[in-house]
Amino acid sequence: MSEKREGGAGQxxxxxxxxxxxxxxxxxxxxxxxxxxxxxxxDQDVSLVFLDDGVYQLKKGQRTQGIGQKNFxxxxxxxxxxxxEKLYVERESLEVRxxxxxxxxxxxxxxxxxxxxxxxxxxxxxxxF
Amino acid sequence: MTSAVAxxxxxxxxxxxxxxxxxxxxxxxxxxxxxxxxxLALTENHWEVINFLRDYYAEYQVAPAIRVLTKAIGKKxxxxxxxxxxxxxxxxxxxxxxxxxxxxxxxxTGCI
Amino acid sequence: xxxxHTTNKSPLQTRDLESCLRLSRPGCGxxxxxxxxxxxxxxxxxAATLAEAAGQRxxxxxxxxxxxRGFTAEQLIPGVEVVDYGGxxxxxxxxxxxxAWV
Numbered sequence: 610m611s612e613k614r615e616g617g618a619g620q621x622x623x624x625x626x627x628x629x630x631x632x633x634x635x636x637x638x639x640x641x642x643x644x645x646x647x648x649x650x651x652d653q654d655v656s657l658v659f660l661d662d663g664v665y666q667l668k669k670g671q672r673t674q675g676i677g678q679k680n681f682x683x684x685x686x687x688x689x690x691x692x693x694e695k696l697y698v699e700r701e702s703l704e705v706r707x708x709x710x711x712x713x714x715x716x717x718x719x720x721x722x723x724x725x726x727x728x729x730x731x732x733x734x735x736x737x738f
Numbered sequence: 739m740t741s742a743v744a745x746x747x748x749x750x751x752x753x754x755x756x757x758x759x760x761x762x763x764x765x766x767x768x769x770x771x772x773x774x775x776x777x778l779a780l781t782e783n784h785w786e787v788i789n790f791l792r793d794y795y796a797e798y799q800v801a802p803a804i805r806v807l808t809k810a811i812g813k814k815x816x817x818x819x820x821x822x823x824x825x826x827x828x829x830x831x832x833x834x835x836x837x838x839x840x841x842x843x844x845x846x847t848g849c850i
Numbered sequence: 851x852x853x854x855h856t857t858n859k860s861p862l863q864t865r866d867l868e869s870c871l872r873l874s875r876p877g878c879g880x881x882x883x884x885x886x887x888x889x890x891x892x893x894x895x896x897a898a899t900l901a902e903a904a905g906q907r908x909x910x911x912x913x914x915x916x917x918x919r920g921f922t923a924e925q926l927i928p929g930v931e932v933v934d935y936g937g938x939x940x941x942x943x944x945x946x947x948x949x950a951w952v
Contacts, residue, residue, distance in 0.1 A: 630863070631860050631863075631885045631888065631919070632918075632919070633884070633885070633915075633918050633919065634858065634859070634860065634884040634885030635885070643847060646800065646803070646847045647847060649803070649806075650803060650805065661862065661863070662860050662862055662863055662885070662888070665888065665919060665920075668919060668920035668921070669920055670920040670921075670922075671917075671918060671919060671920040672917040672918060672920070673917075673918040675913065675914025675915075675917055675918060675934075676914045676915060676918045678918065679799060680799060680918075681799055681800075682920070683797065683798050683799045683800075684798050684799050684800045686797075686798060687794075687797075687798035687800055687802070687806075690798075690802065690806045690809065690810055691803070691806055705862065705894055705895050705896070706862070706888070706891075706893070706894040706896075707891065707892075707893025707894035707895075707897075708893070708894075
């Protein structure tokens with residue numbers, strides 16, 4: 610993302626979206642995704658973190674016909690088109706849930722808590738969902 | 739408040755901005771009727787974009803924002819079509835918004 | 851007649867399931883719906899909570915909620931039964947009453 614404007618009116622800030630809720634049971638996951646898609650128009654340095662139950666958002670094989678809700682899990686695969694390419698998953702959250710990266714529907718970078726904590730500290734804005 | 743678009747004698751529900759409420763109501767006739775209301779006759783080039791949008795939505799469950807649409811069209815149909823000049827000529831009211839409406843999709847996420 | 855307990859929160863996010871299991875009596879039924887279905891998965895550290903209780907209770911999971919979250923019946927703790935919406939209604943009738951842990 611080196612071509613992004615620095616300084617002036619187009620100051621680029623580091624935005625991190627922290628996703629900690631499972632999909633469908635509450636509206637948080639979908640709301641976060643929509644904010645990310647809308648925010649993508651502003652050309653900021655955006656990263657997404659999935660931890661705690663948030664890792665369930667990326668579980669492969671979601672089939673929502675039975676609950677009458679939109680299966681927005683496919684939309685995570687469109688994030689790259691929106692130039693949102695930094696997706697991080699906490700290793701500890703996966704392990705507690707018996708999940709591995711093979712269970713996830715998009716390529717992600719797996720970080721441990723310490724690494725993720727450090728990354729969070731470097732952000733300008735952290736938005737939690 | 740909702741209104742409707744009349745297609746082949748059937749009233750199909752649309753929202754206040756004219757987007758179909760039920761995606762399942764869509765047919766090519768819907769696109770033609772909506773375009774006619776905008777005094778536009780749909781050509782092969784329009785359909786190429788409309789069909790692209792429908793495929794994109796089926797795959798990703800999201801109606802792409804204009805920037806995303808332009809880039810994705812370029813990737814699939816070539817740079818002579820993947821630019822906003824070409825797309826604005828086809829859909830003068832805003833390629834993503836207008837074409838999504840004809841395609842029976844919701845208003846694009848990321849169009850403010 | 852026994853009680854059917856229902857819970858709808860992820861066991862990794864609230865303690866509803868633990869309270870439900872602690873206070874529900876042997877012979878009762880426990881139905882996991884919405885985000886609570888994660889509590890019935892065999893993988894992961896949380897599985898022990900339910901596996902222990904399952905011996906003396908019938909544990910049910912709402913199938914459509916399980917499928918929505920990308921899991922299948924084969925991934926559940928052995929003995930957990932999957933029901934559909936009709937099955938949910940049958941259970942509500944079958945048990946003496948329904949107690950929701952929300």
